[in-house]
Structure formats: structure tokens, C-alpha cells
Amino acid sequence: xxxxxxxxxxxxxxxxxxxxxxxxxxxxxxxxxxxxxxxxxxxxxxxxxxxxxxxxxxxxxxxxxxxxxxxxxxxxxxxxxxxxxxxxxxxxxxxxxxxxxxxxxxxxxxxxxxxxxxxxxxxxxxxxxxxxxxxxxxxxxxxxxxxxxxxxxxxxxxxxxxxxxxxxxxxxxxxxxx
Numbered sequence: 522x523x524x525x526x527x528x529x530x531x532x533x534x535x536x537x538x539x540x541x542x543x544x545x546x547x548x549x550x551x552x553x554x555x556x557x558x559x560x561x562x563x564x565x566x567x568x569x570x571x572x573x574x575x576x577x578x579x580x581x582x583x584x585x586x587x588x589x590x591x592x593x594x595x596x597x598x599x600x601x602x603x604x605x606x607x608x609x610x611x612x613x614x615x616x617x618x619x620x621x622x623x624x625x626x627x628x629x630x631x632x633x634x635x636x637x638x639x640x641x642x643x644x645x646x647x648x649x650x651x652x653x654x655x656x657x658x659x660x661x662x663x664x665x666x667x668x669x670x671x672x673x674x675x676x677x678x679x680x681x682x683x684x685x686x687x688x689x690x691x692x693x694x695x696x697x698x699x
Contacts, residue, residue, distance in 0.1 A: 548646050552668070554639040554675055555622065558610050561639065561675045563668060568680050570623040570630060572638055575615050589634060592621070599623065601632040602684070626684045642675075644668050649677065 552563035553572075578590040578601050587606035592599050601621060605612060618637035623630060652664045663683035668675040 549643055550646075552642045552644060552675070552677070553622070554642055555620075555635040556637045556639060557604055557608065557635055558613075561670075561673060562635075563642065563644075563675045563677050564622070564624070564680055566641060568624050568626070570625055573621050573623060573632075575619045575621055575634060592632060594623065594632075597630065599630050599632050601634060604633045604635055607683075624680055626680050629684075631684060642668075642670075 551566040553566055553569050554561055554563045556562075573594070576592065578592055580590040581588065587603050589601045589603045589606075592601055603612075613636070615634070616636070619634060620638050621632040621634055622638065623632050648669050649666045650669065651666050663679050663685075664676055665679045665682075666677045668677055
């Protein structure tokens with residue numbers, strides 16, 4: 522399978538490894554924002570390895586509904602998760618804006634399918650509010666906070682918690698079966 526790497530947003534392309542290491546400066550952090558349905562989410566830039574176009578995904582039988590399948594990215598087999606399905610959102614067709622964000626989660630590399638990637642943001646700690654207790658108590662402990670932007674709220678995700686032990690076991694099973 523051939524994958525095509527998308528030219529990432531300019532700010533992401535310009536960030537070097539040393540900038541990624543320093544993405545969390547005193548009082549601020551860099552996030553990559555993306556869309557799922559009508560909501561905007563963000564992941565810390567240090568967790569993102571690259572952003573690619575959606576290519577052929579090999580489906581693996583008997584895996585959880587949110588595991589879309591596997592891709593071959595430069596001779597590495599990477600499980601791909603449909604983030605819409607993981608969040609219980611309705612399925613939608615892939616568009617020309619759909620992307621796979623390749624993430625480093627723990628010792629693993631995984632891909633997540635998102636509707637579109639928006640931009641790289643630098644946010645200050647005073648823009649981040651903790652997740653409301655009512656939301657966090659619903660099993661959404663992977664939501665680390667809400668970022669107040671000009672006209673909207675961005676949901677800040679902790680991918681290490683989002684793709685915890687249960688998801689890791691399912692991904693390991695998918696890769697072994699592939």
C-alpha cells in the first residue's frame with residue numbers, strides 16, 4: 522500500500538524536534554486542532570508524529586468496532602482507530618479533508634482518523650479549564666480540559682488515557698492478526 526503524506530499545516534511543518542521537545546513552555550503548550558463532527562478537539566503536538574492522507578486500510582476481523590484496520594507506513598504496521606466510532610459518534614463518509622493523525626502513544630504508534638486537521642495553536646494555561654466533573658465522571662477521563670478560544674471551546678484530549686490498556690490490547694490483537 523502506498524501512503525501519501527499530506528503537507529501539514531505550516532506551523533507543524535516548521536516545528537523541529539527541539540521545538541516539539543519544548544512545546545510545553547512555561548505557561549503555554551502547542552496543540553494540533555482537528556474536527557470530528559461539529560466539535561473541535563486538540564492533542565498536544567509532542568504526541569503527533571505526522572499527518573497523512575487516508576489511503577487503503579486493511580480491515581481485521583474480530584476487533585472492536587472502533588478499530589478501522591491496519592496501514593503499512595514505511596514498513597511499519599500501524600493500527601488505525603476511527604475516532605468517531607471510539608467516541609460513539611455517527612459514522613460518516615471520508616472526504617478529501619479526512620486525515621490520519623499518526624500518534625506516539627506510550628511505546629506504540631497508532632493512527633486516528635479525523636474529519637479534518639485545522640491548525641497548530643499555542644495556548645496559555647489560563648485558557649485551559651478543567652473538564653467539568655459531570656463529564657469526567659461519565660468515563661471521559663481522557664478529556665483533560667477545555668480550551669477557551671475566541672468563539673468556541675476546544676476539547677483537549679489525553680491520548681495516553683484515551684488509548685489505555687483495553688485499547689492497547691485490542692490493537693495488539695489486530696496487529697498480530699494482520
